[in-house]
Amino acid sequence: MSNHTDSPSALSRRSVLRRTAAVGLLATPAAGLLSACVGGGTDEPNTSATGQVSAENPLGVSVDTPVEVVIFDGGLGTKYATDVHVPSYQKKFPNSKVTFSSTQEVSTALQPRFASNTPPDMVNNAGSKLMDQGKLVEAGQVADLSDLFAAPSLDIAGKTVADTLIPGTIEQGTFNGKPYVLNYAYTVFGLWYSGKLFKDNGWTAPTTWADFTALLEKMKAKGITPYSYAGANAAYYQYLVILTTAAKIGGPDVLKAIDNLEKGAWTNDAVKQAATLWGEIGAKYGNKAHLGLKHTEVQLQQNQYKVGFYPSGSWLENEQSKDTPAGFDYQVAAIPGATASDKLPATGLYAAAGEMYFVASKGKNVQGGKEYLRHMLSKAGAKGFTELTKSLTVVTGAAEGLTLSPGLTSANAALTAAGAANFSFRWDAWYKNLDDECRSATNKLMFQGGTADEFCTRMQAAADKTEKKFSR
Amino acid sequence: MRQGKYPFVIGFLIAPLALYGMFVLRPIAAAVQVSMTNWSGLSPDFDFVGLENFQKLLDDDKVWLAAKHHVFLLVTLPVITIALALFFAFLLNMGGGTRGGTMTGVWGSKFYRVVFFLPQVLAVVIVGVIFGRVYAPDDSGILNRLLALFGVDAVQFLPEFGLWSILGVLVWQAVGFYVVLFAAGMSSIPAEIYEAAVMDGASRVTIFFRVTIPLLMETIKVAWVYLGILAMDAFALVMVLSIDEGGPDSATTVLPVQIYKSGIRESDYGYASALGVALAVFTIIFAVLSLRGGKRNAVEH
Numbered sequence: 001m002s003n004h005t006d007s008p009s010a011l012s013r014r015s016v017l018r019r020t021a022a023v024g025l026l027a028t029p030a031a032g033l034l035s036a037c038v039g040g041g042t043d044e045p046n047t048s049a050t051g052q053v054s055a056e057n058p059l060g061v062s063v064d065t066p067v068e069v070v071i072f073d074g075g076l077g078t079k080y081a082t083d084v085h086v087p088s089y090q091k092k093f094p095n096s097k098v099t100f101s102s103t104q105e106v107s108t109a110l111q112p113r114f115a116s117n118t119p120p121d122m123v124n125n126a127g128s129k130l131m132d133q134g135k136l137v138e139a140g141q142v143a144d145l146s147d148l149f150a151a152p153s154l155d156i157a158g159k160t161v162a163d164t165l166i167p168g169t170i171e172q173g174t175f176n177g178k179p180y181v182l183n184y185a186y187t188v189f190g191l192w193y194s195g196k197l198f199k200d201n202g203w204t205a206p207t208t209w210a211d212f213t214a215l216l217e218k219m220k221a222k223g224i225t226p227y228s229y230a231g232a233n234a235a236y237y238q239y240l241v242i243l244t245t246a247a248k249i250g251g252p253d254v255l256k257a258i259d260n261l262e263k264g265a266w267t268n269d270a271v272k273q274a275a276t277l278w279g280e281i282g283a284k285y286g287n288k289a290h291l292g293l294k295h296t297e298v299q300l301q302q303n304q305y306k307v308g309f310y311p312s313g314s315w316l317e318n319e320q321s322k323d324t325p326a327g328f329d330y331q332v333a334a335i336p337g338a339t340a341s342d343k344l345p346a347t348g349l350y351a352a353a354g355e356m357y358f359v360a361s362k363g364k365n366v367q368g369g370k371e372y373l374r375h376m377l378s379k380a381g382a383k384g385f386t387e388l389t390k391s392l393t394v395v396t397g398a399a400e401g402l403t404l405s406p407g408l409t410s411a412n413a414a415l416t417a418a419g420a421a422n423f424s425f426r427w428d429a430w431y432k433n434l435d436d437e438c439r440s441a442t443n444k445l446m447f448q449g450g451t452a453d454e455f456c457t458r459m460q461a462a463a464d465k466t467e468k469k470f471s472r
Numbered sequence: 473m474r475q476g477k478y479p480f481v482i483g484f485l486i487a488p489l490a491l492y493g494m495f496v497l498r499p500i501a502a503a504v505q506v507s508m509t510n511w512s513g514l515s516p517d518f519d520f521v522g523l524e525n526f527q528k529l530l531d532d533d534k535v536w537l538a539a540k541h542h543v544f545l546l547v548t549l550p551v552i553t554i555a556l557a558l559f560f561a562f563l564l565n566m567g568g569g570t571r572g573g574t575m576t577g578v579w580g581s582k583f584y585r586v587v588f589f590l591p592q593v594l595a596v597v598i599v600g601v602i603f604g605r606v607y608a609p610d611d612s613g614i615l616n617r618l619l620a621l622f623g624v625d626a627v628q629f630l631p632e633f634g635l636w637s638i639l640g641v642l643v644w645q646a647v648g649f650y651v652v653l654f655a656a657g658m659s660s661i662p663a664e665i666y667e668a669a670v671m672d673g674a675s676r677v678t679i680f681f682r683v684t685i686p687l688l689m690e691t692i693k694v695a696w697v698y699l700g701i702l703a704m705d706a707f708a709l710v711m712v713l714s715i716d717e718g719g720p721d722s723a724t725t726v727l728p729v730q731i732y733k734s735g736i737r738e739s740d741y742g743y744a745s746a747l748g749v750a751l752a753v754f755t756i757i758f759a760v761l762s763l764r765g766g767k768r769n770a771v772e773h
Binding site for chain 1: 512608609610628630631716719736739
């Protein structure tokens with residue numbers, strides 16, 4: 001785990017007064033604004049409902065103000081919200097109506113509401129049409145969650161919400177030192193394969209690069225595409241893999257430098273080496289046709305035993321549940337070590353809290369939105385989520401006592417094996433333009449004969465052109 | 473009656489003009505206004521930045537790439553579509569030769585007319601999805617399965633010939649409408665002219681180039697402008713069909729896709745509006761040029 005959680009002392013200093021002051025500051029960002037408004041809303045500061053703070057109601061939620069919740073209707077579905085979290089909130093505040101809605105196009109549905117300062121209280125910002133989270137924070141539309149994390153947990157006695165989380169969770173949603181976003185689902189990224197295919201052929205998951213290429217060679221001899229990802233819309237699965245290898249070679253600071261848009265972060269030797277290694281894999285063991293395929297198509301081919309390794313996150317098993325043949329047995333392997341002098345062990349993993357939930361700072365019931373998140377972060381709320389979505393949450397130990405699927409069991413095992421050697425990056429969420437650029441650069445490298453040098457120079461140039469807004 | 477003329481005219485005009493102002497002019501003015509700000513679209517606040525967005529636009533390689541693709545489409549799409557549509561319309565109307573002194577279409581021309589028009593009634597997104605299967609890069613693709621019968625290796629249509637593939641779909645979808653348009657134009661050409669031409673011993677080819685085309689010139693010009701505007705758009709098809717939304721590596725991107733990416737994905741509505749303004753200016757210039765440039769005395773009949 002990356003142990004960079006905000007220090008508890010920073011949390012305890014907060015009081016209601018400071019909080020309102022902070023919200024007030026956020027509501028009037030940057031001087032010299034035009035008073036005209038394009039979206040047709042008002043600039044009047046929004047007064048959000050509050051209630052009496054007590055041990056039972058640590059966030060001071062107004063007991064009879066409705067709270068509006070918008071959930072992205074994607075791979076995780078919405079049942080976890082309607083069947084678990086909403087009833088939980090409703091039970092505690094029977095007089096506060098939870099207005100629930102879901103959308104497949106978060107940006108289309110909600111962007112106009114933010115532009116007119118009439119946002120819903122709690123938003124699940126996800127999917128391919130998610131809003132630019134960095135820009136939202138910058139625009140002062142997101143509420144500081146410090147008081148939520150400092151509040152006592154709903155059903156884990158004697159602990160604050162922050163204490164119950166997997167280390168690194170709060171950091172993952174921190175922008176310039178303040179926690180704004182709750183990343184709720186805990187995702188393990190690695191190379192996914194069929195346990196059955198491997199067992200039938202007597203293969204084992206490789207830990208060194210030599211073993212890896214030798215295994216890919218064997219798969220190729222069997223007529224299987226040894227390694228593939230979908231170029232048409234999922235190139236980011238692959239750049240995540242390239243940067244994972246870079247982090248293993250040069251340590252997690254390589255990723256930190258990239259996040260901070262440092263000079264030479266992309267042209268670093270570790271990144272270059274990683275890009276060279278993966279470029280070779282693409283040229284030798286990839287399938288050129290997969291540049292034109294979408295992720296579901298490549299994933300289906302893997303289910304048909306036509307693809308060996310596929311890079312993805314731990315949502316894969318749930319996403320493919322309809323197409324996976326019986327006995328396929330999803331397994332995940334950490335990306336093999338690259339060199340003998342790697343700074344991180346071969347078991348190192350890209351693992352991070354993902355799936356963003358945030359509270360709008362200008363909603364009508366800001367504290368209610370935070371309280372809703374507190375219900376999501378209760379042990380019961382997290383357990384219900386894992387049961388319904390087959391995804392782990394950031395709540396420690398919430399999956400205890402559940403029967404996990406093979407893929408999730410394997411992901412859990414990989415996580416245990418990784419120990420402290422797990423890491424992640426943030427730049428893709430902070431700077432969407434870099435994300436777009438890197439998808440193109442990755443496809444070029446893996447499918448179209450691009451070189452590692454081109455990849456690094458191009459990304460460095462794009463990063464240099466980007467205005468720095470966040471750091472970690 | 474005379475003194476009541478203006479109130480009468482104004483009475484009729486006021487409602488449509490008000491609607492036009494509200495739903496056409498005002499949004500255009502707003503877009504121009506937003507194009508000179510750094511509005512993120514995520515809050516009501518923004519700064520006025522003058523022409524900064526337009527400066528950025530000139531330095532943006534992807535914009536120039538997109539402009540290049542528009543020029544390619546502007547040249548190829550109208551030429552190919554109009555040529556095909558004229559040819560088919562001619563066959564439908566008079567390809568069957570003369571019967572009893574009048575020109576007739578090829579056998580079954582009524583049926584073909586429906587067939588040609590069919591793609592026009594399909595939604596662009598559906599067309600995109602269908603052609604996704606047609607162009608699929610392995611043997612699950614219709615074209616590649618056909619090629620495989622002749623022992624040809626799978627062709628990477630969208631990765632390697634992205635723009636041509638998209639052009640193909642645009643033509644396929646547009647041609648039907650122009651066949652119908654031209655066919656209507658042709659049937660309004662008086663039969664006597666054709667009778668005279670036939671009596672003078674003109675062949676079908678001569679009739680096509682010397683009689684039909686000159687008399688259809690006005691219709692063709694309109695078609696040219698419409699197709700040019702289509703070439704300036706192509707958004708939905710590129711989004712649905714191309715790799716990585718305008719890729720690979722921006723090889724099929726067009727300005728509307730860049731607008732979408734900078735506006736919706738990257739939350740930079742100011743810059744997106746600047747792109748929109750630029751695109752609108754291009755389109756207007758194109759329309760003016762093609763309507764004026766093609767000006768010559770229309771042949772009357």
